[in-house]
Amino acid sequence: MHASSIACLLVYFLVFCSLWVCPLLHLCAYKACVGVAPGVVRIVLVFFRFSAVRVLHQCLRLLALALLATGAILRIYIYLQNRNLIIDEANVARNIYERGFEALLQPLSYYQYAPPTFLWITKLNSLIFGMGEWSLRLYPLLCGLAALVLFYKTLKELIPLKAIWYPVSLFVFCALFIRYSSELKQYMPDIFIALALIWTALKVDMNKFRPNGFILLWIVVGSLAIWSSMPSVFILAGVGGYYFWQHVVVQKQYNKLAHLALISIVWVGQFLLYYFLLLKEQANSDYLQNFHHYDFLFATPSKPEEWQHNWYVFSALMRQFEGIYPYVHDINTGFIIAGVIMLLRKARPLFFLLVAPVLGLCFAAAIDQYSLMPRVALFIIPVLILIISYGFAQFAYL
Numbered sequence: 449m450h451a452s453s454i455a456c457l458l459v460y461f462l463v464f465c466s467l468w469v470c471p472l473l474h475l476c477a478y479k480a481c482v483g484v485a486p487g488v489v490r491i492v493l494v495f496f497r498f499s500a501v502r503v504l505h506q507c508l509r510l511l512a513l514a515l516l517a518t519g520a521i522l523r524i525y526i527y528l529q530n531r532n533l534i535i536d537e538a539n540v541a542r543n544i545y546e547r548g549f550e551a552l553l554q555p556l557s558y559y560q561y562a563p564p565t566f567l568w569i570t571k572l573n574s575l576i577f578g579m580g581e582w583s584l585r586l587y588p589l590l591c592g593l594a595a596l597v598l599f600y601k602t603l604k605e606l607i608p609l610k611a612i613w614y615p616v617s618l619f620v621f622c623a624l625f626i627r628y629s630s631e632l633k634q635y636m637p638d639i640f641i642a643l644a645l646i647w648t649a650l651k652v653d654m655n656k657f658r659p660n661g662f663i664l665l666w667i668v669v670g671s672l673a674i675w676s677s678m679p680s681v682f683i684l685a686g687v688g689g690y691y692f693w694q695h696v697v698v699q700k701q702y703n704k705l706a707h708l709a710l711i712s713i714v715w716v717g718q719f720l721l722y723y724f725l726l727l728k729e730q731a732n733s734d735y736l737q738n739f740h741h742y743d744f745l746f747a748t749p750s751k752p753e754e755w756q757h758n759w760y761v762f763s764a765l766m767r768q769f770e771g772i773y774p775y776v777h778d779i780n781t782g783f784i785i786a787g788v789i790m791l792l793r794k795a796r797p798l799f800f801l802l803v804a805p806v807l808g809l810c811f812a813a814a815i816d817q818y819s820l821m822p823r824v825a826l827f828i829i830p831v832l833i834l835i836i837s838y839g840f841a842q843f844a845y846l
Contacts, residue, residue, distance in 0.1 A: 519620035565676035592629025615837035689800030740819035747814035787839030
């Protein structure tokens with residue numbers, strides 16, 4: 449049996465244990481004590497809770513850390529194989545080699561696109577370490593390793609530690625995450641920046657910052673994100689919605705609205721500048737429109753085939769981290785539906801932070817402005833896993 453298949457079976461065995469075995473063991477312990485003095489029952493149950501169940505939960509927390517270490521080792525191992533550049537990587541490398549820093553601010557040649565910050569960092573690495581595969585792929589590798597840490601930290605803000613191991617397993621063994629951690633493309637930095645924005649939003653409390661400090665922080669962070677990762681605008685929309693709902697809608701702090709509006713205006717202004725300088729010509733080219741035609745969505749599906757197409761294109765993003773077993777997709781679909789419902793019911797600000805970027809991406813795909821091709825939309829996959837993690841936590845620890 450393939451190693452990934454064994455890992456998948458192990459993961460779902462542990463899902464079964466966390467969902468059913470622990471509660472059943474606890475119930476059996478209680479039933480066994482029926483008829484015994486209440487004090488003895490209490491002692492037995494307390495002992496049980498702090499032994500078998502506690503040990504299992506501790507093992508699950510350690511499993512999450514072991515998975516992260518495995519993911520880091522795997523990414524470094526693939527990077528050290530020092531594979532030859534594929535054609536897309538070679539074309540990006542040609543732009544970096546042939547241009548100076550200023551010229552990298554212009555649209556790239558050879559039908560390539562990459563954000564300026566990605567190109568500058570890679571150009572600097574090539575000047576310091578030489579023009580080779582290792583130096584060209586160093587920045588994606590570092591982003592891939594940092595993304596592991598950021599994903600874990602973000603999960604700790606959202607769900608209990610004992611439930612973290614499952615979403616970590618999905619993230620660690622996603623084949624595209626492993627691949628693009630050692631490939632000269634901007635997709636892994638996109639993921640790192642998306643997670644960095646979400647984690648920063650969860651950690652930065654608007655009430656604990658002076659207004660000018662909060663505005664300056666998010667103008668700087670948002671600006672860096674826009675020029676480092678084009679799809680970061682979808683995440684920034686979620687960040688704005690998160691703060692708006694939390695402080696303006698829930699806490700009725702209407703004075704915060706002006707601060708958020710100022711930050712948003714700066715973000716939108718920079719994105720428009722970015723779009724007209726670097727993106728417009730390429731985004732509307734016949735070549736790219738035809739190339740990504742299948743990965744757009746029908747804006748107003750009216751036929752079963754159109755609904756089927758939309759679902760297939762969207763669910764292809766989830767299949768990137770689900771392996772070969774079809775029932776895994778059904779399980780994760782259930783978790784993601786539960787996650788969306790529970791976020792909407794119990795944590796409305798988090799709903800905007802996590803679900804709004806997904807909806808924004810689907811809208812952009814419906815108007816043929818952003819492709820849902822898995823590698824292009826790779827930045828949204830960790831967000832989907834975060835939503836799945838929220839649903840999983842609700843099921844596993846009711």
